[in-house]
Amino acid sequence: MDIKWLKTFIIASKYENFRQTSEELFLTQPAVTKHIKRLEETLNIQLFERLGKKVILTPAGHKYLSYAREILSKYEQGVEDFESWKQGYNRKLIIAAAPQIASSILPSILRGFMDENPYLEVLIKVLKSYEIGEEVSAGNADIGLTRILPMQTNIKSHIVHKESVLLVAPNECKETSTLDEQTILHKYRLITHNHPDYWDNLLDHIKRHYPTVKNMRVDQVEVTKRFIEEGLGVSYLPATVVKDEMDRNKLIEIKPCNIIPPTSFTYVLTKVETDEVVTFITFLKEALNKW
CATH class of the missing domain: 3.40.190.10 (Periplasmic binding protein-like II)
Structure with a gap:
């Protein structure tokens, strides 16, 4: 099974239209049709019902969709983790930061932190302040740095800088x-x-x-x-x-x-305080005390 077939299937299930699928994936329509056909042949079952120019998921297509998403997610995560390993990292920290913070205090703080933690991969997501609570709450970021208190009740927040x-x-x-x-x-x-x-x-x-x-x-x-x-x-x-x-x-x-x-207040948002999260927050507080 080719992982490209799964990606095509997932996008096609979203649009239920092969033309829109081809546009999003930068493929020709015949290529989209070929991917779906090969996947159906591998699984020995029909995933889409063709209704003229439109396609709709069959009951089997609906059932397989969750499996396809899980397989693709694990594949992409595995590729990402392996790439990090090749670069010498053994841990990861994802920080969601508001634009004001990302363009002012964060760069110099990050430089010192990364110098002290060379085996920790740091990924930065720059988002609007009101989006950061959502990102931390959903588990898509380990730490949030924002200028406003979050609305989410399942995360912790505290002021680190005034x-x-x-x-x-x-x-x-x-x-x-x-x-x-x-x-x-x-x-x-x-x-x-x-x-x-x-x-x-x-x-x-x-x-x-x-x-x-x-x-x-x-x-x-x-x-x-x-x-x-x-x-x-x-x-x-x-x-x-x-x-x-x-x-x-x-x-x-x-x-x-x-x-x-x-x-103006700077808030740190967390959901799960891993060792990496605690290490960064400790460094952040010490750095901000010098500003």
């Missing part, structure tokens, strides 16, 4: 005679919703003091920073997120006046 949120503006503001909060918020658009936790309350607070402020919603923090650098607006961002840009004088901090900036 940091100030800063009002940051483009470096061109240095040429402005007055660098106060009111002047900046009247001159520039306020770029909002680049953090998953604090923006709704913060924006209400800002508009009470500055009702005419213009805002622009941008939900990607890296895009927000580039927009600010180009003079398209200003925003409130966690200190670690803008540290590099401020060190390179691309962004500057505007001191608060009427607006009290919120605090």
Whole structure:
């Protein structure tokens, strides 16, 4: 039995259409038909009933589908584990991280951690904050690093880092005679919703003091920073997120006046605390204490 036949069968069962199957797998339709025919000949039973251009699973097809998925999953996992072994790894840690964290504090922390644990393979999944709880809950990630508390009740969460949120503006503001909060918020658009936790309350607070402020919603923090650098607006961002840009004088901090900036929290999410999970969390806490 060829593993390609199983993959074709699983995709074909999803669409019940060989044309769509061929498009997803980048195969010709005759090749899809051939894979299914070979699988049916091997199993000595019909898996699909042909109804013109459409195909539907037979009772045997429905029964075999779960077996096919299990076989393919074990095959792919085996290939992945063997590849890790060839590279010298004997353990694995999967981390799901929010974009803000993945692009700011995580790289330097990971470098130190991986230097200390050369036989531990680390895989990173960059997901939206609200997706991270789902990933950990489903067992698809060992650790979650997020800016919001998860909704899932079957996982543990705790705060590992608190940091100030800063009002940051483009470096061109240095040429402005007055660098106060009111002047900046009247001159520039306020770029909002680049953090998953604090923006709704913060924006209400800002508009009470500055009702005419213009805002622009941008939900990607890296895009927000580039927009600010180009003079398209200003925003409130966690200190670690803008540290590099401020060190390179691309962004500057505007001191608060009427607006009290919120605090940004980093949460660690876990479901099963394996030795690898405990080792990483211990290293993470020690590293964050130095920030």
